[in-house]
């Protein structure tokens with residue numbers, strides 16, 4: 001199996017058994033827009049920001065795919081002339097619009113799933129895409145569309161392992177379920193190489209600071225499909241098995257291939 005098919009197979013293995021999903025009081029896949037909002041913790045000197053800014057100079061345009069609240073692209077201000085943010089979640093886009101307005105950056109939000117909406121979106125000097133790839137099973141068209149929309153560079157950031165892998169021990173404890181350990185950023189890099197991209201990569205400590213603490217009982221309870229009635233047990237378990245609040249991220253970057261200007 002090649003890296004592209006391996007990626008899809010690895011992600012499919014993360015599916016939560018249907019019986020557990022059916023019994024869950026809340027959707028385990030909910031992303032709280034508040035957790036991805038831009039606030040005063042925006043980090044402007046992360047490896048990903050430095051790599052993007054290098055290709056933006058002097059005052060370039062940015063396309064941010066899976067924009068969320070805009071933390072990836074708004075960290076590049078003031079070197080940005082305009083940002084287009086694409087997201088399939090209308091609440092995330094509203095948060096992005098609000099943040100770009102308060103920072104005074106010209107911005108456009110496009111509602112839709114990438115790459116389905118790619119034809120509606122203009123190329124930009126730099127395309128950024130942070131913390132989205134582990135959601136994307138059909139990775140080849142997704143990455144090709146990023147590349148074809150970048151005039152100078154694509155910068156992708158992912159956690160080094162699957163974002164919920166910190167909860168693997170908890171899944172085993174509360175559901176007796178062994179969770180996968182792949183894909184990781186290495187498999188993402190292999191996909192890029194298989195697609196013929198001249199990809200560079202750097203691993204660095206995560207600089208993410210979010211409004212919602214990913215180790216909070218409410219957050220973990222929801223992800224684990226547990227009812228509130230198990231909170232006391234979960235609190236005790238988390239106290240004995242603390243989750244890392246932030247780990248490492250990998251920045252992957254490669255040259256863009258957009259023909260237009």
Ligand SMILES: C[S@@+](CC[C@H](N)C(=O)[O-])C[C@H]1O[C@@H](n2cnc3c(N)ncnc32)[C@H](O)[C@@H]1O
Pocket residue numbers: 031036065066067068069070071072086087088089092112113114115129130131132135136
């Ligand atoms: C984990 S959040 C990251 C948000 C932001 N990039 C950040 O780093 O703070 C992932 C975002 O990608 C969006 N998303 C996931 N898959 C997408 C797709 N195929 N097309 C557009 N948006 C997508 C989700 O709605 C969510 O807002």
